[in-house]
Amino acid sequence: LFEVASEHLAASGVAPKANGLERKHAELRPEAKPVSGPEIRARSLHGTPNQSAPVENLLTPEQQETLQRNATLLKYRSGNVVFHESEDAHFLYFIVEGVVRISRSGENGRRQILAFSVPGDLFGIPDAGHYVNSAETVCATQVYRVPWPRMQQLMADEPPLQLHLLAKLGYDLRQAQARIMTLGVQTIPQRLASFLLEFALLPNWFDEEQRYLKLPMNRFDMADYLGTAPESTARAFAKLESEGLVRRVSSRTLEILDIGGLENLRKGHVKRRSSRIPITSDCERG
Amino acid sequence: LFEVASEHLAASGVAPKANGLERKHAELRPEAKPVSGPEIRARSLHGTPNQSAPVENLLTPEQQETLQRNATLLKYRSGNVVFHESEDAHFLYFIVEGVVRISRSGENGRRQILAFSVPGDLFGIPDAGHYVNSAETVCATQVYRVPWPRMQQLMADEPPLQLHLLAKLGYDLRQAQARIMTLGVQTIPQRLASFLLEFALLPNWFDEEQRYLKLPMNRFDMADYLGTAPESTARAFAKLESEGLVRRVSSRTLEILDIGGLENLRKGHVKRRSSRIPITSDCERG
DNA sequence: CGTGTATTTGATGCATATCAAATATTGTGG
DNA sequence: CCACAATATTTGATATGCATCAAATACACG
Numbered sequence: 002l003f004e005v006a007s008e009h010l011a012a013s014g015v016a017p018k019a020n021g022l023e024r025k026h027a028e029l030r031p032e033a034k035p036v037s038g039p040e041i042r043a044r045s046l047h048g049t050p051n052q053s054a055p056v057e058n059l060l061t062p063e064q065q066e067t068l069q070r071n072a073t074l075l076k077y078r079s080g081n082v083v084f085h086e087s088e089d090a091h092f093l094y095f096i097v098e099g100v101v102r103i104s105r106s107g108e109n110g111r112r113q114i115l116a117f118s119v120p121g122d123l124f125g126i127p128d129a130g131h132y133v134n135s136a137e138t139v140c141a142t143q144v145y146r147v148p149w150p151r152m153q154q155l156m157a158d159e160p161p162l163q164l165h166l167l168a169k170l171g172y173d174l175r176q177a178q179a180r181i182m183t184l185g186v187q188t189i190p191q192r193l194a195s196f197l198l199e200f201a202l203l204p205n206w207f208d209e210e211q212r213y214l215k216l217p218m219n220r221f222d223m224a225d226y227l228g229t230a231p232e233s234t235a236r237a238f239a240k241l242e243s244e245g246l247v248r249r250v251s252s253r254t255l256e257i258l259d260i261g262g263l264e265n266l267r268k269g270h271v272k273r274r275s276s277r278i279p280i281t282s283d284c285e286r287g
Numbered sequence: 288l289f290e291v292a293s294e295h296l297a298a299s300g301v302a303p304k305a306n307g308l309e310r311k312h313a314e315l316r317p318e319a320k321p322v323s324g325p326e327i328r329a330r331s332l333h334g335t336p337n338q339s340a341p342v343e344n345l346l347t348p349e350q351q352e353t354l355q356r357n358a359t360l361l362k363y364r365s366g367n368v369v370f371h372e373s374e375d376a377h378f379l380y381f382i383v384e385g386v387v388r389i390s391r392s393g394e395n396g397r398r399q400i401l402a403f404s405v406p407g408d409l410f411g412i413p414d415a416g417h418y419v420n421s422a423e424t425v426c427a428t429q430v431y432r433v434p435w436p437r438m439q440q441l442m443a444d445e446p447p448l449q450l451h452l453l454a455k456l457g458y459d460l461r462q463a464q465a466r467i468m469t470l471g472v473q474t475i476p477q478r479l480a481s482f483l484l485e486f487a488l489l490p491n492w493f494d495e496e497q498r499y500l501k502l503p504m505n506r507f508d509m510a511d512y513l514g515t516a517p518e519s520t521a522r523a524f525a526k527l528e529s530e531g532l533v534r535r536v537s538s539r540t541l542e543i544l545d546i547g548g549l550e551n552l553r554k555g556h557v558k559r560r561s562s563r564i565p566i567t568s569d570c571e572r573g
Numbered sequence: 574c575g576t577g578t579a580t581t582t583g584a585t586g587c588a589t590a591t592c593a594a595a596t597a598t599t600g601t602g603g
Numbered sequence: 604c605c606a607c608a609a610t611a612t613t614t615g616a617t618a619t620g621c622a623t624c625a626a627a628t629a630c631a632c633g
Contacts (some may be wrong), residue, residue, distance in 0.1 A: 185514035
């Protein structure tokens, strides 16, 4: 699901000292891979139409090590603020483990979760020196962070790193577009099905064996991600359950009973009739 | 924000030749700027928090010329297909003039317009060698297109070009996120207000003098962009008009009567109550 | 084992989708 | 330039999905 990365948010924070984040320069343990879990994903921008390779533009081990050497590993507990929208952007983050919600507050105060970043994703890309989104942990999370100045220097020294970042951004853009599709043309139950299918792709939270999906976030987060209210989310769950697609083991744990059914629901009927599609394909050729 | 690339509009131009697109290698006329109109926009990814500079990461004149030398100028009439989703991606496009709608068809067949690209924007970024969106002209449009292999070579030779593309992508990502916010938390009239305000920023279609906004697309396109039906779009227009915010001169031409009012509407009340925002700011610090 | 929080369920109203039809606009041939 | 046909847009009537308010139930923490 997502590897998006986007930006920021905030929290009224309490506590600096007593509870802070565990910080330590990433002394690389040779056997430990820098960005754990899902690996550094993201297809190449162009890439050859090589479908077989699921992941492209991967960094070489040396490059990954270089990145790690210049990064700091941070460990957060659940519900912590990594950074808040509008703050000065000093770092770029890579998720090693856990889930981070990237959100933004609308002018009216409503919160929209733009993405749930998972291991392998990056976030913290600024605009004119400021984060534009907020980033908060949804569960215990570890991230690598690299100071922007350092990052820029690394990219200058290693052009391939730029390409890699480019691929990442391209991936995030596609994810965001998928989000737009979901919000623009699907009903709430369909959005929920899409969401569950997205998460079911992540082995971290989906036990292929037992078909158990362990969701790390609460209904409020899900609602804000789906662009709806928590109550509607609950009703959508009830609907999926009544149709035999899933079974609620507990509020955060689901048993996926019919993936094909979920996919059909996602594709399902339209929310509104399709627009006229009268396109002339010809063009002027001089 | 960036000035990325993502939407906008154009003038309904007359048509060039018979049909076909006028094609000619961009022989640079020294006095003609490569990417016309809006210039190549897009702020730097990080950039110093230098607010004063409205545009960063601009290409040098030499770089722009290099790009042009490797590009082909194409001229399309209104309603033409530049490329279709799932096609093999051979080119990267830069809009010189006009408006291109970037869209995708949902699994249910419903169309969602992801963005209206305007002069200065780029589109055609592939995923695994294929376009993931469709691109069609909304009015007479001119674009520069660069073969991907060539583009990759250029980036390899000129790392700064990679940074520029990175900035463009970052801008597009932020635009997409803004779209998510709109679709996720705003009512139809609010989305329309947002849309009009976006377009009112483009001098190409907004006559600051007379406050006349000339929209290049029809109601179907607008509806698919706003994630609603043409009828609802019409009603939203009626609402804005009844509130004295705009006046419909013709279906495609508006007189903007109260920009402040539009902004207030956009910010306006919430569609749903805000989610609980109980965030602990503390984190573990080792 | 309470007490506060999260989630679900119920009841109701409003916003918007949808179906229909009227009106306005645009293009075409005479 | 005019009349008509085709298309686009608006308006009306109605159905429905979803937001919202309220309340009950299930959970988690201490």
